Amino acid sequence: MRHVISVLLENESGALSRVAGLFSARGYNIESLTVAPTNDPTLSRMTIVTIGTERIIEQIIKQLNKLVDVVRLTDLTEVQFIEREIMMVKVRAVGEGREELKRMTDIFRGRILDVTESSYVIELTGDDHKITAFLDTLGSENIIEVVRSGATGIARGEKSLKV
Amino acid sequence: MELSGGEVLMEALKEEGVEYIFGYPGGAVLHIYDALYQQNSVKHILVRHEQAATHAADGYARSTGKPGVVLVTSGPGATNAVTGIATAFLDSIPMVIISGQVPSRLIGSDAFQEVDCVGITRPCVKHNFLVDSLENFASTIKKAFHVATSGRPGPVVIDIPKDLTTPDIKVAFEYPDHVEMRSYSPPELGHPGQIRKAVDLILSAKRPIIYSGGGVVLGGASEQLCALTKELGFPITQTLMGLGAFPASDKQNIGMLGMHGTYEANMAMHECDVLIAIGARFDDRITGELDKFCPHAKIVHVDIDPASISKNVVVDVPIVGHVTQVLDAMVALVKESSRRPEKTDMESWWAQIREWQAMDSLGYDLSTEVIKPQAVVESLWRATKGDAFITSDVGQHQMWAAQFYGFDKPRRWINSGGLGTMGFGLPSAIGVQLAHPDATVACITGEASIQMCIQELSTCLQYNTPIKIINLNNRYMGMVRQWQEFGYEKRYSHSYMDALPDFVKLAESYGHVGMRIDKPSDVDDALKEALSLTDRVVFMDFITDQSENVYPMIEAGKGHHEMRLNPRKEPA
Ligand SMILES: Cc1ncc(C[n+]2csc(CCOP(=O)(O)OP(=O)(O)O)c2C)c(N)n1
Ligand SMILES: [Mg+2]
Numbered sequence: 182m183r184h185v186i187s188v189l190l191e192n193e194s195g196a197l198s199r200v201a202g203l204f205s206a207r208g209y210n211i212e213s214l215t216v217a218p219t220n221d222p223t224l225s226r227m228t229i230v231t232i233g234t235e236r237i238i239e240q241i242i243k244q245l246n247k248l249v250d251v252v253r254l255t256d257l258t259e260v261q262f263i264e265r266e267i268m269m270v271k272v273r274a275v276g277e278g279r280e281e282l283k284r285m286t287d288i289f290r291g292r293i294l295d296v297t298e299s300s301y302v303i304e305l306t307g308d309d310h311k312i313t314a315f316l317d318t319l320g321s322e323n324i325i326e327v328v329r330s331g332a333t334g335i336a337r338g339e340k341s342l343k344v
Numbered sequence: 345m346e347l348s349g350g351e352v353l354m355e356a357l358k359e360e361g362v363e364y365i366f367g368y369p370g371g372a373v374l375h376i377y378d379a380l381y382q383q384n385s386v387k388h389i390l391v392r393h394e395q396a397a398t399h400a401a402d403g404y405a406r407s408t409g410k411p412g413v414v415l416v417t418s419g420p421g422a423t424n425a426v427t428g429i430a431t432a433f434l435d436s437i438p439m440v441i442i443s444g445q446v447p448s449r450l451i452g453s454d455a456f457q458e459v460d461c462v463g464i465t466r467p468c469v470k471h472n473f474l475v476d477s478l479e480n481f482a483s484t485i486k487k488a489f490h491v492a493t494s495g496r497p498g499p500v501v502i503d504i505p506k507d508l509t510t511p512d513i514k515v516a517f518e519y520p521d522h523v524e525m526r527s528y529s530p531p532e533l534g535h536p537g538q539i540r541k542a543v544d545l546i547l548s549a550k551r552p553i554i555y556s557g558g559g560v561v562l563g564g565a566s567e568q569l570c571a572l573t574k575e576l577g578f579p580i581t582q583t584l585m586g587l588g589a590f591p592a593s594d595k596q597n598i599g600m601l602g603m604h605g606t607y608e609a610n611m612a613m614h615e616c617d618v619l620i621a622i623g624a625r626f627d628d629r630i631t632g633e634l635d636k637f638c639p640h641a642k643i644v645h646v647d648i649d650p651a652s653i654s655k656n657v658v659v660d661v662p663i664v665g666h667v668t669q670v671l672d673a674m675v676a677l678v679k680e681s682s683r684r685p686e687k688t689d690m691e692s693w694w695a696q697i698r699e700w701q702a703m704d705s706l707g708y709d710l711s712t713e714v715i716k717p718q719a720v721v722e723s724l725w726r727a728t729k730g731d732a733f734i735t736s737d738v739g740q741h742q743m744w745a746a747q748f749y750g751f752d753k754p755r756r757w758i759n760s761g762g763l764g765t766m767g768f769g770l771p772s773a774i775g776v777q778l779a780h781p782d783a784t785v786a787c788i789t790g791e792a793s794i795q796m797c798i799q800e801l802s803t804c805l806q807y808n809t810p811i812k813i814i815n816l817n818n819r820y821m822g823m824v825r826q827w828q829e830f831g832y833e834k835r836y837s838h839s840y841m842d843a844l845p846d847f848v849k850l851a852e853s854y855g856h857v858g859m860r861i862d863k864p865s866d867v868d869d870a871l872k873e874a875l876s877l878t879d880r881v882v883f884m885d886f887i888t889d890q891s892e893n894v895y896p897m898i899e900a901g902k903g904h905h906e907m908r909l910n911p912r913k914e915p916a
Contacts (some may be wrong), residue, residue, distance in 0.1 A: 191527055195462060195474070206467050236654070243651035249471040249491060252527040344526060 183212070184238050185264060185334045187342050188227040188245060188254040192218050196250040200227065203248065209233065209241050213266075213331030224252065224344065228333045230309075252344055261337040264308040269294065271326040272319055274301040282319075289315045300325060308332070347517040349478050349509030350379025353442065356485040358385045359519045362413050364404060364778055365389070366397040370417025371457060372444025375509035380415075389778065389807055392799040394421050396771035398428020399797070402437050403772030406758045407733055408779045409564060411438040411492050418444045419457030422503075423464065427765060429499045430468035434762025435585060436562055438497035440488050441465075445474070447507040461503045470498030478508045478515045490523040495530025496649040497562060531648060534665025534673065542620075542644040542661045543677040549618035550689040551640075551696075552578045555601065555630075558585030558761065559623020559647060559667055566590070566754040568671035569622065575678050577690065579697055581609035583624050584746055585761040592750030593730070598697060599706075602630040603898050604743045607705035608697055610896070610904040613638055615696070621645045623667045626656040627762070636903025646670045705896050705909060706747055715864050717741060717816040717888040720871075721748035724786060724814060727871045732784040733758065733776045737769035737793030740822035743894045745788040767796030770813065774800060777809035784812070784875065791817040791885075792841050801854035804881045812874055813883045815847060818890045826893045830908070851883035862887040 190196045197216055204211050212230040219226045231241060238256065245251050257264075274282050279301075286293055286303050289311065295302035305315050309332060316327070336342070347355060353376055357365065366389045369377045380388055391397045394416045401412025412432075416425045422443045432439045446455040462474045471491050473484050481504070488500040507513075546552065554576075560569050566589045573580050573596055580590050581601040590597055599606035601613055610632075613619070619641040624630070631637045634656065643659040645652075646667055653662040663670050708718050721744050724732070734749055736742040736759040751757045758776055760768040773787040787794075794815055804811060824839040848858030857880050861870045867886070874882040896907035 195466075195472075198463070199466060202466055236658070240651065240655060243653075247649070247651050249525070249528050 182235070182238070183230065183232050183258070185257040185262065185332060186229045186231065186242065186245070186254060187257055187334055188229065189219070189224050189252045189342055189344065190227060190248075191250045191252060192223050192225045193250060196225065197227075199248050199250055200229070200245065203244055207240075207244065209237065213329075215331040215333055221344070226342075228331070230332050253342060255336070255342050257334045257336060260340060262334050263337060264332050264334045265306055266309065266312055266332045267330045268305045268312050268315075269302055269328050270305070270316070270319065270324060271300055271302050273299060273323045273325060275299050278323070285315075285318055289318075291315065345517045346514040348375070348379065348511045348514050349481055349504065350376045350511065352478070352481050352515065352517055353485065353509070354379050354383045354386060355517055356482055356519055357413065360485075360489050361410075362386055365413045365415050366391055366400045366404075366775070367415030368394050368397060368417065368421060370421050370444065372418035372446060372506045373415060373421075373509075375506065375511055376415065376442070376444065378511065379509075388415075389774070389803065391771065391803050393797065394424035395427050395767060396774075396797050396800045396803065398425050398432065398439070398441065399765075399768050399771035400775035401439055402428060402432050402768075403735060403758050403775030404779045405432075405437050405439055405775075406772070407755050407776040409755065411440055411489060412775065414439065414441040416441065416443050417457070418446055418461065419459050422459055422461040426464060426468065427767075429465055429501065431760050431763045431765045431768060432499040433468045433470065435558060435760065436497050437499065438492040439499040440492050441499060441501045443501060443503050445503045445505040448505040449507070451505065461501065465501045468499075469501050472501035473503065475502060475504045475508055478513060481508065481515075482517060483520050486520045487523055487525060490525070491528060531650065531664045532666050532669065534646065534663040534670035536673070538661060538663045539670060539673045540677060542663060543674055543681070545618055545642055545644060545661060546576065546620060547678070547681060547683045547685060549685050551616045551693045552576070552618040552620065552685065553612045553616040554578050554580040554620045554622065555583070555613065555624055556580060556586045556589055556622045557583040557624025559625075560586055560589040561754045563623060563648065563667035565623070565667040565671055568668050568675065571675045572671055572678070575675055578620075579612055579694070581605070581612065583627070583630055583761070584759070586624065587746060587757045588751030588754045591752040593752055598701065600746055601904075603632070604747065604894050604896065607703050607896055607907060607909065608700035610898065610907055611700045612697055614904040616641050619643045621659070622671070623647060625652045628656070631656060632898045632903050633901050636906075703913065705907075705913060707913065708892070708910065709912060710864070711889065712864055714889045715862065715867060715886055717744050717818065717886070717892055718748050719864065720814060720816060720867055720886050720888065721745055721788065723867050723871055724788075725749050727868070727875055728784050728786070732756070732786050733780060735759065735769045735773040735776060735785070735787045737787075737789040738764045738766045738823070739790045739793055740818070740826065740892070740894050741788050741790045741793075741816040744816070749788075766793040769793060770797050770800045771803075773811040774803055774807070774809050777811050778807065785809075786812040786814055788814045788816065790822060791815055791819065791844055791847075792821045798850070801851065801856060801881065801883075805855040808879070810877070810879050810881055813881070815883065815885045816888050817844075817847070817885050818888045818892070819844065820890055822892075823894070829893070830899065847883055847885040851881070856881040856883055858883045858885070860885045860887065
């Protein structure tokens, strides 16, 4: 199953490679991994999307907890949570296709950030499903370049991940 | 007090009560060596290779319970230390390794003797630090000792750039008296509800067995383990790393389990209905084929590391906590309770075990022609009254040492179980002997393993560590040969040890006593003589049977009940 794990870790050099190293050394999957400092500059928050059986996910969580730089973590998949990822996609936009692309972008609540005679850069925010659906709609033959931020997530309601 | 980086380190080591530091100098640690020179509270042991520094510190740590301390230079100094760091990591040995690094401004420039030490050691340390300012050095050392010794212990590396130890740059020194780390809080107390649940299960067992591991030794819980085992009257088996935590000579002890465990221990594992795992981690050399592991058992698992629980084998009652505390609580609950397993159940279980024992799975044929390696270990046990510290290398000799030297006390059996590092035996013995100057320390080794750190014979002379080297010389990488015999139709590919040195002369050239023993009838006397030379290193080269194999053996894909036995044990 797909799990979204949020990790608070010391904002120190090397902390990221400890996490990345753990995943590669133990052969765990990483779908995506994002990291950036939080409002507390001494802490970074990382979101890891991984796939594994319940047993593997349990091990991943325990092994992450064992890392000395990890302060706290939570498996968001266990609670109600919001997942967001940002994507920018450069697409071929010529002739009548340009109008169609604009309409699709509106339907998906995306934005066109850059326009040339033959291309658009479209920004889209959403969860994995929405982004994949949009890419499918565009059709691979029209896509010039894709960049995705990787998922970030936060629990709904009052619950929070903090020190 | 204003101190330079080198002096900060010396003061901090003094505060930590460090007696010995095992090291080797080089450019990046010259300032530190200068500070070392100007103090006399910490004694430095100059090894001949940095791998040996880590193994010696490791032996010191294993035999005392105190952290071992290592000092190496940058680049090749650090990379040479990696094998020993990984060895300590896999066996959870507390160790602090200080490595010099090139000056801060050169980091990342491929400077002379620069390697990314923090990067290279990351996967084989409990934690590591690159010191970024002299102000943080003392607190980093404090943290390193704290992390290395608490929770599940392990090695911690401190990489310190050379510019931070410059003699004329000083900082106000104050050694912190405690550590604040919001991201590190090892578990201590086992959950009372879980402990109660475990005891309930244990007291309802019909065919119980206690399986204890290195965690009991590391956690100093030998006494508690004995109390529980005695109170329950259950059979107990230990892992390679757990030997000595429960006396080998006690009737409840049914020996080591696993790949080269006894028939009775492995059979009891297979047949048990309640398995009580204490400070053990269900390593693949213990479990055999996982699908066949303890098919009838409900499992209790006590461990300080939550990640050890249900990693390889899913358990029924996990207890995360310090093993002494958890065992104390268990003993108290058992004593409180009037319940005990049914007497008749226990009697028939023990009867079954005694029947398996009667098989004498460790039995071997003595010879008048050729020395049997097992017999040497047994003779050593007699000659030392079972009370020596025994270090070992890796191979058949290691298994025979584990099988035939009955350890009655914890911290006496010093071997690289997790990583299986050839070359560990001799340097670790140096650390053990320094920690226990009056004790008998013997290194049971093989002619292949001993050559991996043979240069340390020189260190032995310099520091007068009179260890006894028991070289079980079968002219083969015996363990490799054994696997080739069983699994590769005796194609002995590169496992013959050709061109061996004359070990007697070699020992003599290092200033030690050398002995060559090739007759079975000479073994006892030779050992007696060697042991009487209490102030000398004696290298005993025992020419042993080349074809001897370690039995029993659980081969790949097999379960505990499918051991390969010594052919003389198989029914005709
Ligand atoms: C550093 C290292 N390299 C290789 C091995 C693989 N290995 C395990 S046992 C063994 C042979 C050991 O031979 P020896 O020391 O003579 O012991 P014996 O098995 O003959 O008693 C080897 C090569 C190892 N454990 N460690
Ligand atoms: Mg050999």
